[in-house]
Amino acid sequence: MQTLTPTPPEELGRRRARILLIVVLAVAVLGGGTLAAALAGAFDDRGKFSAEPPACATVEASAAKLGPGYQLTQDAGNNCELRGPTTVTVSYVVVKPSRGDAPAAASNKLKELSPLGLKALPSVGEEAYRWEDRIYFRVSNLLVSVTAAPSPEVIAFTTDVATRLAS
Secondary structure (H helix, E strand, O other): OOOOOOOOHHHHHHHHHHHHHHHHHHHHHHHHHHHHHHHOOOOOOOOOOOOOOOHHHHHHHHHHHHOOOOEEEEOOOOOEEEEOOOEEEEEEEEOOOOOOOHHHHHHHHHHOOHHHOOEEOOOOOOEEEEEOOEEEEEEOOEEEEEEOOOOHHHHHHHHHHHHHHHO
């Protein structure tokens, strides 16, 4: 039969110091890895859009909200002009910051227009404003401009475009 001998106190002290050192190093490595990942942008929200969607293709289904008889024409700058009883122009800009959250950067870009006297427009996209004959709204990191004389049909069209872009 083997007898157990108590561990000398100096040996216990070394074990505890070794365990403490391992725990501290593990926390430092995890913290350093997390910091490096954050600095590299691993936790940034890049947004839903990496490029502008084709303007006319994305508004075609919503054109019925304006009424019958609209013709869609896309220009070289990826703007869509809808011609009918009124003319409506839709333009897109994708906000892609080098660092940080793309949706937040798009929101900040939209707020830069605030000195123009924008009026908030609820229920359109994630954030929307109206100024004279323009409606500006945001879906994730995509800024959209709709230029047209304000009317209930234009608001319905804009709301429908925002809903389709968000899905």
